[in-house]
Amino acid sequence: MTTPEVLFVCVHNAGRSQMAAGLLQHHARGKVVVRSAGSAPADTVNPAVVAAMAELGIDLSREFPQPLTAEGVRSADVVITMGCGDACPVFPGKRYLDWKLDDPAGLPVEQVRPIRDEIDRRVRALLAELVSASRPCTKPSG
Template sequence: MTRPTVLFVCVHNAGRSQMAAGFLAHLSGGAVEVLSAGSMPAEHINPVAVQAMREVGIDITAAVPKVLTTEAVRASDVVVTMGCGDACPFFPGKRYEDWVLDDPAGQGIEAVRPIRDEIRRRVEGLLGELTAPQR
């Protein structure tokens, strides 16, 4: 089986999608190719998201917000959207999931921790599905 590719998309690619990408890259140990992008990328990663991830031992300081491209969607087996509405191109045959999560933008660490923890829970579930033996 080829290595699956997951694309996480949110508007600014600075918080939720970067935390999800950080978790999946860390937890999969390279078994999954991880991409993230935004429909209107910010200039830098949300520093509170960086802090929240650092608290659980994952460093996302090197991550850079990237613009969402049609090529990234085409290259992905699973596209996880997080509040980007209709900005994500749709291709038949792709698996899409929409994760409704609060936006950590402008939030303090106390508000971002539960968002981070919910993202981890969902990433763990997705990873379990992607790495389960095929029948």
């Protein structure tokens, strides 16, 4: 049984995808390989995003936006896009989800929290699905 890999993609890899990756890593506790990238990466992670995540005990202060690569997409089992349009390469056999979410760029932490909480809800649902799909089927003993 292999560990599922998830790639979160947004334009700048400075907000939504960073929050999603941090939340999935936090909740999965090693059960999922998690990466994030941007089609046009920013220089730094959005400070309001770092602050909103710190409220949950998740430290993004050492994270840096990463560029989206074809190899990164190719190695993922699930690719979740968040407003990056057609910039993400499509490979057969990959599962793609597009999460429509507000962009936290330029917003104060008070307005980032609801975005973070919606991402958290979606991440928890995705994790439950991935973990149940990766469990081996067993026959009931009788």
